[in-house]
Amino acid sequence: xxxxxxxxxxxxxxxxxxxxxxxxxxxxxxxxxxxxxxxxxxxxxxxxxxxxxxxxxxxxxxxxxxxxxxxxxxxxxxxxxxxxxxxxxxxxxxxxxxxxxxxxxxxxxxxxxxxxxxxxxxxxxxxxxxxxxxxxxxxxxxxxxxxxxxxxxxxxxxxxxxxxxxxxxxxxxxxxxxxxxxxxxxxxxxxxxxxxxxxxxxxxxxxxxxxxxxxxxxxxxxxxxxxxxxxxxxxxxxxxxxxxxxxxxxxxxxxxxxxxxxxxxxxxxxxxxxxxxxxxxxxxxxxxxxxxxxxxxxxxxxxxx
Numbered sequence: 001x002x003x004x005x006x007x008x009x010x011x012x013x014x015x016x017x018x019x020x021x022x023x024x025x026x027x028x029x030x031x032x033x034x035x036x037x038x039x040x041x042x043x044x045x046x047x048x049x050x051x052x053x054x055x056x057x058x059x060x061x062x063x064x065x066x067x068x069x070x071x072x073x074x075x076x077x078x079x080x081x082x083x084x085x086x087x088x089x090x091x092x093x094x095x096x097x098x099x100x101x102x103x104x105x106x107x108x109x110x111x112x113x114x115x116x117x118x119x120x121x122x123x124x125x126x127x128x129x130x131x132x133x134x135x136x137x138x139x140x141x142x143x144x145x146x147x148x149x150x151x152x153x154x155x156x157x158x159x160x161x162x163x164x165x166x167x168x169x170x171x172x173x174x175x176x177x178x179x180x181x182x183x184x185x186x187x188x189x190x191x192x193x194x195x196x197x198x199x200x201x202x203x204x205x206x207x208x209x210x211x212x213x214x215x216x217x218x219x220x221x222x223x224x225x226x227x228x229x230x231x232x233x234x235x236x237x238x239x240x241x242x243x244x245x246x247x248x249x250x251x252x253x254x255x256x257x258x259x260x261x262x263x264x265x266x267x268x269x270x271x272x273x274x275x276x277x278x279x280x281x282x283x284x285x286x287x288x289x290x291x292x293x294x295x296x297x298x299x300x301x302x303x304x305x
Contacts, residue, residue: 031237031296033278035218039209039291042184046199047177048072055180055195057206063182070180070195070205077178081171084164091161098154105147112140186210189291214282214289216249218297219275227299228278230254235298236282238289245288249280249297 046052055070063069119136122128191206193199216236220228228234228251236249255277280297282289289295 032224032299033218033220033297035216035295035297037214037216037282037289037291037293037295039189039211039214041189041207041209042186043204043207044180044183046070046072046180046201046203046205048074048174049199049201050074050076050178051198052193052195055191055193055205057182057188057191057208059188059191061188063186063188063208065182065185067182068179069182072178072180072199074175074178077171077175081168081175084167084171088161088164088168091157091164094157095154095161098150098157102147102150102154105143105150109140109143109147112136112143116140180205182208184208184210209291211287211289211291212284214284214291215252216280216282216295216297218278218280218295220278222274222276224299225254225276227301228254232300234280234300236280236295237298238293238295246298247282247289249282251278252281253277253279 050073053071053073057063057069116136116139119128119133123130123133186208187210189207189209192204193206199205230251230253232251234249234251236247237244238247239245258274258276
């Protein structure tokens with residue numbers, strides 16, 4: 001069939017020959033599409049800069065979620081945190097001292113206020129001079145100003161202490177990020193660093209993927225698309241020990257755009273060269289499937305309802 005011939009063009013020459021020999025020898029009907037398995041890979045990167053003190057990820061190793069596989073040196077962060085802790089304690093001590101000073105000034109203010117009120121009454125009774133009244137009022141107003149200044153100083157120290165606390169939290173976050181924690185369960189596919197190397201934030205450390213379920217990326221012609229929809233189950237065939245082994249798969253993605261765009265002017269036959277990528281999820285509990293392994297798809301004769 002023409003669409004089968006078109007699909008063969010998309011696989012490598014070695015995969016095409018293997019698929020042809022497999023079909024010829026097994027007597028199985030020709031498949032509708034061909035492709036290769038891939039996995040949803042995650043590249044784990046460093047979140048802190050420094051020397052990698054430890055790194056235990058090894059290619060082929062199975063890692064659970066949350067496993068600690070590395071540690072970036074945190075010596076400088078620990079020293080900085082200690083210095084900031086000291087600053088924070090000093091700021092808290094200054095706040096306490098400012099509050100004590102405000103308390104003393106408020107006590108003096110009470111005395112000055114009573115002296116001012118008494119002098120004003122005496123002045124009204126002609127028993128005190130204007131100079132004495134001005135002096136009592138000045139003493140009272142000066143203490144008020146001193147209290148306001150002490151309160152402003154206290155607020156400044158409180159804000160500085162809050163900034164210091166925020167920096168402490170930031171350093172704690174950096175220390176936590178210095179631990180390399182595995183984010184997903186799976187198999188380590190490749191490592192890019194070794195213990196003792198200096199890494200930068202954002203630098204890839206290793207690549208990991210779950211191999212319990214693999215994705216077959218295959219290509220279909222426009223004529224085959226009406227026989228497929230999302231969530232549909234299809235038959236996936238892989239090369240077994242003696243014959244083709246069939247596995248169930250589920251269509252999880254269908255491209256809305258042709259993988260190869262033809263020229264704007266085309267004949268009716270050339271429009272059949274349009275191909276669309278699809279992804280089929282295939283369970284792999286026994287580890288039979290491998291990344292890059294070729295496989296083919298057999299579509300149902302009609303669309304499932």
